[in-house]
Amino acid sequence: MSAKIISGTEVAKAIREELTAEVAELKAKHNVVPGLVTILVGEDPASQSYVAAKNKTAHALGIHSEQVTLPADTSETDLLALVDKFNKDPKINGILVQLPLPKHINETKVLYAIDPEKDVDGFHPVNVGKMVLGEQCYLPCTPHGILELLKRSGVKTSGAEVVVIGRSNIVGKPIANLMLQKREAGDATITLCHTRTRDLAAHTRRADIIIAAVGVPKMVTADMVKDGVVVIDVGVNRIGMSESGKAILAGDVDFDAVKEKASFITPVPGGVGPMTITMLMKNTVQAAKQAAGLI
Ligand SMILES: NC(=O)c1ccc[n+]([C@@H]2O[C@H](COP(=O)([O-])OP(=O)(O)OC[C@H]3O[C@@H](n4cnc5c(N)ncnc54)[C@H](OP(=O)(O)O)[C@@H]3O)[C@@H](O)[C@H]2O)c1
Structure with missing residues (x-):
């Protein structure tokens, strides 16, 4: 017997097509444009390529995407202030801080500072707790x-x-x-x-x-x-x-x-x-619908 190959590329493509249609409908019917910001600290090449792929995918789906790249010596205080700014920004529904962060920054503190309603990575303890309880939340x-x-x-x-x-x-x-x-x-x-x-x-x-x-x-x-x-x-x-x-x-x-x-x-x-980035987009669309009171 030879296994059936599960193609994440194909499944991701199908979900992205569904999301493209959903994003277009949100705009046409409700004037809602989902917004995602990615925050990258430092110049790690793998992280740079992950963030670039996330922004490219968001753009292709019609999601408003912003990318902030900060120098490696950015202070924790400055990063927390930026997260707070996006927590309050109505154009932004999802905040993604690319990990790993430089060693002088406390990752946990930064992830916990993200508004759970905008935590499209699903790493905030509020979302983790809801996931364990089987409640509606952003799944990682x-x-x-x-x-x-x-x-x-x-x-x-x-x-x-x-x-x-x-x-x-x-x-x-x-x-x-x-x-x-x-x-x-x-x-x-x-x-x-x-x-x-x-x-x-x-x-x-x-x-x-x-x-x-x-x-x-x-x-x-x-x-x-x-x-x-x-x-x-x-x-x-x-x-x-x-x-x-x-x-x-x-x-x-x-x-x-x-x-x-x-x-x-x-x-x-x-x-x-290919599924990981796609589900990030799905969570961002979910966040926009929640913020607009549509779910
Ligand atoms: N495709 C994607 O989108 C995606 C996303 C995330 C991760 N990944 C990949 O998935 C892999 C795992 O990532 P992660 O972040 O979950 O890794 P991680 O944090 O390094 O955890 C690895 C886990 O594997 C266990 N482990 C290591 N060697 C083992 C062994 N010989 N026998 C049994 N268990 C062993 C470790 O056990 P202990 O806890 O006892 O140390 C640990 O729990 C990596 O290759 C990563 O690149 C892919």
């Missing part, structure tokens, strides 16, 4: 994207044994939490694994669905999975450089071998990655 973008991939691929999660590898606040913990809730793409039985897990393979071998968010290239090997497993590979690992100077990426899963046993699998690149 990568787990939100994974839910959409599962839903739109027709993967049945109710009653499934799901093994999540990785317990970060941005992927592992929230996806584990979301998939155990009584919701679409939820109702699963969850095992959350990490570096202290005694026998990782014993867990992964009985999984119906594996979500790998580890950061170790190709660590999930074919002998660790059962036939018919669904594999969502969140990992993005640079394993080399092509002759043209492009980074060669690998996921956390040994794709070529595991795809021969799996029923569904996401590739890297082109799997979870």
Whole structure:
């Protein structure tokens, strides 16, 4: 058996088309234009390219987007003042502070300063708390994207044994939490694994669905999975450089071998990655609708 490839590129494209239509309708019917600001501190090349991609996508969808780039030695006080300015700016519905921040700035303090109503990354404790309670909130973008991939691929999660590898606040913990809730793409039985897990393979071998968010290239090997497993590979690992100077990426899963046993699998690149920015746009549109009293 060779797995059906879940193309995040295709699913993201479909969602972006839906969002483009929704943004156009918001403008035409309600004169509402969703607004997103991205704030980048410093010159980290990876962060620069993430922020550029976010602004480009927002622009393509008809979302008003602003980008603020600050020098690496910007003080925490100045950054907090800028966040406060955008908290009060009615044109802006979503505020994204690109992480990581320089070491002299307290990331937690900055993320907590964002108005929860504009926290389109879903990192503020108010949104995290609401997510855990199953209330309406902004879901963090990568787990939100994974839910959409599962839903739109027709993967049945109710009653499934799901093994999540990785317990970060941005992927592992929230996806584990979301998939155990009584919701679409939820109702699963969850095992959350990490570096202290005694026998990782014993867990992964009985999984119906594996979500790998580890950061170790190709660590999930074919002998660790059962036939018919669904594999969502969140990992993005640079394993080399092509002759043209492009980074060669690998996921956390040994794709070529595991795809021969799996029923569904996401590739890297082109799997979870394109979904993350798309869900940021979806959250921004949701924020604009909420601010306009439309939901
Ligand atoms: N596609 C996207 O949009 C997207 C978004 C976010 C992240 N990512 C990628 O996803 C990966 C994970 O990101 P993250 O931010 O969640 O990572 P992270 O904060 O570094 O967390 C990694 C987790 O994996 C666990 N882990 C590491 N080695 C392990 C091992 N050998 N066995 C079992 N567990 C192990 C760690 O356990 P401990 O807690 O015990 O240390 C930790 O919980 C990275 O490759 C990242 O680039 C992709």
